[in-house]
Every structure is written in structure tokens, then in C-alpha cells.
Amino acid sequence: MLLSALLLALREIRRNLMRSFLTVLGIVIGVAAVITMVTLGNGATRMVSDQISSLGSNLLMLRPGQRLGPGRDSAGSPNFRKADVEAIRTQVGSLQVVAPTVSRSVTLVAGNNNWSSSINGTTNDYLIAGNWKLAAGREFLDDEERAGKAVCIIGETVRKELFDNRNPLGDEIRVKTFSCQVVGLLASKGQGAMGMDQDDLVLMPLNTVQRRLAGNQDISGMMIALQNGADTPTVMAQIRALLRERRKLAENEADNFNVMDTRQIAETLSGTIRTMTGLLGAVAAVSLLVGGIGIMNIMLVSVTERTREIGIRLAIGALESEVLLQFLIEAVVLSAFGGLVGIVLAFFTCVGLAALMHMPFLFSPSINLLSFFFSAAIGVVFGYMPARRAAQLDPIDALRHE
Amino acid sequence: MSLAGTPALIELSGIVKTYGTGPAAFQALRGVDLRIEEGEFIAVMGPSGSGKSTAMNIVGCLDVPTAGQYLFRGVHVERLERNQRALLRRHCLGFVFQGFNLLARTSAQENVELPLLYRGEEATARHAAARAALARVGLSGWETHTPGELSGGQQQRVAIARAIVTNPLVLLADEPTGNLDSTRSHEIMELLAALNREQGITVIMVTHEPDMACYARRIVHFVDGMVARDEIRESATCS
Numbered sequence: 001m002l003l004s005a006l007l008l009a010l011r012e013i014r015r016n017l018m019r020s021f022l023t024v025l026g027i028v029i030g031v032a033a034v035i036t037m038v039t040l041g042n043g044a045t046r047m048v049s050d051q052i053s054s055l056g057s058n059l060l061m062l063r064p065g066q067r068l069g070p071g072r073d074s075a076g077s078p079n080f081r082k083a084d085v086e087a088i089r090t091q092v093g094s095l096q097v098v099a100p101t102v103s104r105s106v107t108l109v110a111g112n113n114n115w116s117s118s119i120n121g122t123t124n125d126y127l128i129a130g131n132w133k134l135a136a137g138r139e140f141l142d143d144e145e146r147a148g149k150a151v152c153i154i155g156e157t158v159r160k161e162l163f164d165n166r167n168p169l170g171d172e173i174r175v176k177t178f179s180c181q182v183v184g185l186l187a188s189k190g191q192g193a194m195g196m197d198q199d200d201l202v203l204m205p206l207n208t209v210q211r212r213l214a215g216n217q218d219i220s221g222m223m224i225a226l227q228n229g230a231d232t233p234t235v236m237a238q239i240r241a242l243l244r245e246r247r248k249l250a251e252n253e254a255d256n257f258n259v260m261d262t263r264q265i266a267e268t269l270s271g272t273i274r275t276m277t278g279l280l281g282a283v284a285a286v287s288l289l290v291g292g293i294g295i296m297n298i299m300l301v302s303v304t305e306r307t308r309e310i311g312i313r314l315a316i317g318a319l320e321s322e323v324l325l326q327f328l329i330e331a332v333v334l335s336a337f338g339g340l341v342g343i344v345l346a347f348f349t350c351v352g353l354a355a356l357m358h359m360p361f362l363f364s365p366s367i368n369l370l371s372f373f374f375s376a377a378i379g380v381v382f383g384y385m386p387a388r389r390a391a392q393l394d395p396i397d398a399l400r401h402e
Numbered sequence: 403m404s405l406a407g408t409p410a411l412i413e414l415s416g417i418v419k420t421y422g423t424g425p426a427a428f429q430a431l432r433g434v435d436l437r438i439e440e441g442e443f444i445a446v447m448g449p450s451g452s453g454k455s456t457a458m459n460i461v462g463c464l465d466v467p468t469a470g471q472y473l474f475r476g477v478h479v480e481r482l483e484r485n486q487r488a489l490l491r492r493h494c495l496g497f498v499f500q501g502f503n504l505l506a507r508t509s510a511q512e513n514v515e516l517p518l519l520y521r522g523e524e525a526t527a528r529h530a531a532a533r534a535a536l537a538r539v540g541l542s543g544w545e546t547h548t549p550g551e552l553s554g555g556q557q558q559r560v561a562i563a564r565a566i567v568t569n570p571l572v573l574l575a576d577e578p579t580g581n582l583d584s585t586r587s588h589e590i591m592e593l594l595a596a597l598n599r600e601q602g603i604t605v606i607m608v609t610h611e612p613d614m615a616c617y618a619r620r621i622v623h624f625v626d627g628m629v630a631r632d633e634i635r636e637s638a639t640c641s
Contacts (some may be wrong), residue, residue, distance in 0.1 A: 314488065315464060397466050
């Protein structure tokens with residue numbers, strides 16, 4: 001009975017191919033939208049979590065000022081000094097490395113190429129804190145750091161822009177008034193969690209930047225890597241207490257510096273992305289619902305159009321339940337078919353968009369299955385009303401219907 | 403009137419059918435008594451509004467009487483549920499309509515198979531039975547044609563094939579020749595008469611054409627919702 005009802009339904013769909021296709025379009029788009037949103041959202045979340053692991057051990061960022069982001073209140077928030085770095089290094093426990101940083105945006109020139117990038121004056125500890133590996137060359141030597149020699153380690157993007165595909169080691173890059181020698185090349189990390197290019201940077205010894213570019217002894221930030229198993233809140237509290245003391249802040253004064261836990265930021269970010277994914281998925285689900293209403297609409301039209309046919313079926317002995325089943329199966333087959341097409345469409349859309357947005361494509365069987373069953377369920381829910389209407393027709397009236 | 407021990411195929415007694423309620427109520431049937439034995443060929447005649455179609459619908463289990471008693475082989479049809487009446491139609495009755503009522507865009511073969519589908523017959527048995535029924539009405543070789551590709555007479559033959567494919571006890575024909583020209587009408591009547599004669603199918607036919615009624619051996623005249631005249635003919639001959 002079920003099989004024959006299925007065959008009947010398929011024949012009806014084939015008989016009205018164009019109309020069936022248009023009916024199904026709503027479901028196709030709805031399912032494709034839901035799957036695409038969720039799949040891309042999962043990809044973005046994965047990208048952020050990859051970022052978290054690429055940060056390596058737990059990392060704290062120390063900056064002057066109270067707020068994050070642009071518009072920092074620099075007045076009343078003095079930069080750090082070398083002595084601060086030493087104090088943290090010696091007085092706070094559970095630290096792996098403390099890397100001071102001074103950043104400057106500059107134009108780099110090599111041969112005929114130039115490129116705007118940022119120079120980080122720092123120490124070799126930066127490589128450990130930032131979980132950087134050297135693709136070629138070496139770290140800074142002790143005497144280079146001490147004497148502030150003009151040497152640099154460059155990121156992959158800088159190499160590409162300045163040296164095309166040549167090996168840059170030993171070559172010179174001109175920075176403002178002086179030239180520095182490339183001694184190392186960083187292994188590529190790719191795009192960061194927020195879309196910025198992590199490989200677009202140049203590292204120089206701290207002293208070099210302070211003397212030749214900044215012209216002062218300020219340190220604009222620190223990257224502090226914790227030892228494995230260190231209790232992050234405790235360490236953060238220690239650093240805060242130490243800095244408050246060193247900066248002579250009174251009890252009632254707010255911090256004029258800022259310690260952030262990067263892992264925590266990344267986790268917050270991936271949480272935000274997950275929320276956005278859910279939200280977009282929900283919006284897409286609404287379109288799935290609209291598609292379901294479209295199916296109900298067409299099924300109702302179909303019942304009216306086929307009143308006579310239903311009358312014939314009833315007259316030759318079809319039971320109410322059999323007519324109901326026929327129309328219900330028709331609606332379910334339509335919507336399930338729409339779901340399948342939507343899944344295929346979503347697959348190609350996701351692959352394309354993921355490639356375009358440099359995101360990993362994560363095929364999620366659960367959301368695909370869920371969407372499929374949801375679309376079939378929509379067929380049941382929205383097909384039931386028209387099907388019941390068909391089944392309850394009076395055969396005499398139905399036969400007389402023109 | 404009934405023979406002892408053997409219930410009649412169809413026995414209507416005191417059938418009343420009222421449409422509407424209150425002052426607007428209209429009595430389509432006002433106490434119909436009719437007894438039909440197996441193997442009969444009956445023509446039901448009468449002017450329009452005489453209740454003959456209403457009576458046919460009740461006999462065909464498509465409608466229920468407001469009052470009265472309808473026995474089908476001793477079964478009280480008036481007490482049956484909607485689904486039970488559907489099963490009675492499925493297993494014992496065949497319908498032929500004035501407007502053919504075939505499924506559009508569906509082959510003759512598939513149209514004829516439809517009642518078997520509801521009976522849950524196997525595909526091979528269905529195909530064979532449908533081909534046999536189409537052959538019986540003289541449409542061998544037309545199996546794959548859709549109603550749109552068939553003439554009116556041929557469509558009515560497909561409809562008759564669909565009605566007899568289940569070997570029903572009773573064939574109910576509501577103005578089967580109403581949409582056909584005279585030649586085709588006589589062909590259809592010959593076919594119905596042959597089915598009655600050779601297969602013993604009870605045929606009950608509503609018609610208003612005396613030309614067609616003459617094929618029957620019994621003619622029941624309806625006037626104003628009652629049986630006015632019940633005429634049994636010695637032989638079913640048409641002059």
C-alpha cells in the first residue's frame with residue numbers, strides 16, 4: 001500500500017514537473033541556506049580554534065592604557081620601561097618568556113619593491129611567545145641585540161612583496177634612513193582569527209628600533225608566555241599588582257595599563273561566531289518555513305484542481321486514509337526531494353565560499369541530516385491539511401466538480 | 403415478496419432522502435421500494451428531478467438515505483460507516499459515469515489498474531487483469547494511450563473496463579451514453595448487454611433515452627421521488 005502510494009505520488013509529481021519544481025524551490029533555498037550558514041560558521045569557528053592552538057602556550061598581552069582598541073588614552077598612561085620588563089621577569093612566577101615590543105609602521109624598500117609594514121622591535125623571546133618558527137636563517141645573536149645592530153627577521157608576506165620568490169637571506173632592506181640585513185625568515189602562519197595577515201611583519205632587535213626609529217627608551221607592550229599548567233588568573237593578578245606598585249597608583253586609581261589573556265579573547269571570539277552562526281541559521285530556517293507554506297499552498301491548489309480525480313478514487317473504493325496518504329506522501333516526497341537538492345546546492349556553495357574566504361570546509365553530516373529530516377517533516381506538517389481536505393471530500397460532490 | 407432464505411442482491415424499502423433542513427428541506431426520494439435480483443439488467447428512467455440519480459447514488463453506496471432500509475445481500479448498508487461503504491464499493495460495485503471520469507494524462511492501462519491498486523493486487527496480476535479487461539471491451543492495443551488520445555466511445559470503453567476489472571457484482575452506469583453519438587451509444591449498450599448476458603453482471607443504468615433503455619429487461623420509472631412504474635419486459639429487444 002505504501003509502495004503503491006509512493007508510486008502514485010511520483011507519477012503525480014512527474015505529471016506536473018514544472019509546478020513541482022517551482023513548489024520545491026522554496027525548500028531547496030531554505031535547506032541550502034541553513035546548511036551553508038551552519039557549515040561556514042563551523043568553518044569560521046574551526047579557523048579561530050586553529051588560531052588558538054597556533055598561539056601555543058597561554059599568552060598574555062600587556063599594553064599601557066585602560067581600554068582595548070583604537071583611541072587609547074595615552075595621556076596618563078605612560079609606556080613601559082626596560083626595568084618593568086626585568087621586574088616582571090624576575091618577580092612574577094610561572095612565566096616562560098617576557099618579550100617587550102615596540103612597533104612602528106614604516107615603508108620598506110628592497111631593490112625596486114617597496115611595501116608598508118610594521119616593524120616590531122623585540123627579542124628572541126618574541127618567537128617563543130608568538131609560537132613562530134623560522135623557515136630559514138637564524139635568530140638574533142646576543143651581540144646584535146645588545147648593540148642594536150641593523151638586522152631583521154621577516155615574515156612570509158614581506159618576503160613575497162619585497163623579494164618576489166628569491167631567497168632574502170643576506171639581502172638588505174632599507175628602512176627610513178638605514179639599511180638592515182635579513183638574517184631570518186619566519187614560517188608562514190596564514191590569516192589570523194580576525195582576517196588580518198599574520199605574516200606581514202618584520203622583527204628587529206629592541207635596541208635597534210628604540211635608537212634608530214623611536215628615538216626613546218619606551219616599550220609599548222609586552223607579550224608574556226606562561227609556563228604550561230600555570231594558573232592564568234593568578235599570574236595576571238600578580239602582574240597587575242606589581243605594575244600598580246611600580247607605577248605608583250593609589251588605591252582609588254584605576255589601572256593605566258591592560259593585561260589581556262589572548263586565549264580568552266580567541267575563545268570569546270569563537271563563541272561570538274557560534275552565536276552568529278546560530279542566528280543566521282535561524283534566519284535561514286525561517287525561509288525553510290516559508291518554503292513549507294509554499295508546499296501547502298500548491299497542495300491546496302492541487303486538491304482543488306484534482307477534486308474530480310479524488311471523487312473517482314473515492315467512488316472506486318479508495319479509503320479516506322488512502323487518499324490522505326497519497327497526498328501526504330506527495331507533499332513529503334516533494335519536500336524531501338527539495339531537501340536533497342538543497343543539500344547538493346549547499347555542498348557546492350560551501351565549497352566555493354570556503355575557498356573564496358580562505359576558510360576550512362567542514363562537512364557536517366548532522367546538519368545535513370537534520371535539514372533533510374526537517375524538510376521531510378515540513379512536508380508532513382504542511383501536507384497534512386490539504387491531504388485531509390482531499391480525503392474528506394464527498395465523492396458525489398467531488399465527481400460533479402468541474 | 404422476498405424468497406425464503408435467499409436475500410435479494412439489493413433490497414430498498416421505504417427509502418427517503420431529504421436535502422436541507424427546516425422549511426428549505428427538499429425531499430428527493432419519498433419512500434422508494436425496489437428489489438433487484440442478481441443478473442438483472444435494469445434501466446432507471448424518469449424526468450430530471452425525479453430522484454433517479456439520488457436513488458443511484460444510494461444504491462451505489464456513495465450516499466446514505468435519510469430514512470428507510472437498504473439491504474445489500476442482507477447487509478444493512480444504511481448502518482455502514484463511510485469506510486465500510488468504500489470497501490463495499492471496492493469489492494462489489496463498478497461505476498461508469500456520463501463524463502467517463504478517467505484520470506487525465508494517465509494511460510488506459512493505468513486507469514484500468516487503479517481499482518486493483520486499491521485492492522492491493524500484485525503488479526503482474528494487475529497488468530494481466532487490466533489487459534484482459536481492455537481486451538473484453540475491444541481496446542486491445544490501446545493500452546498506452548491516454549484519455550486525450552482516445553475518442554469518447556473509446557474513453558467510455560476504458561471506463562467500463564475499469565469498472566469490470568474487479569469482477570463486480572453490480573455495474574452502475576449513470577447515463578453512460580449521455581456524451582456519445584447514436585452509433586457509439588449503441589456500441590456501448592451492446593457491450594453492457596453482453597457483459598450482463600455472458601458474465602452475469604447485474605447492470606443498473608440510469609438513462610433518459612428510450613433507445614438505450616430498450617436494451618434492459620426491466621425498466622423502472624421514477625416520478626417525484628417515487629417508483630411510478632416497474633416494467634418487466636419479456637425480451638430485451640430494440641425495435
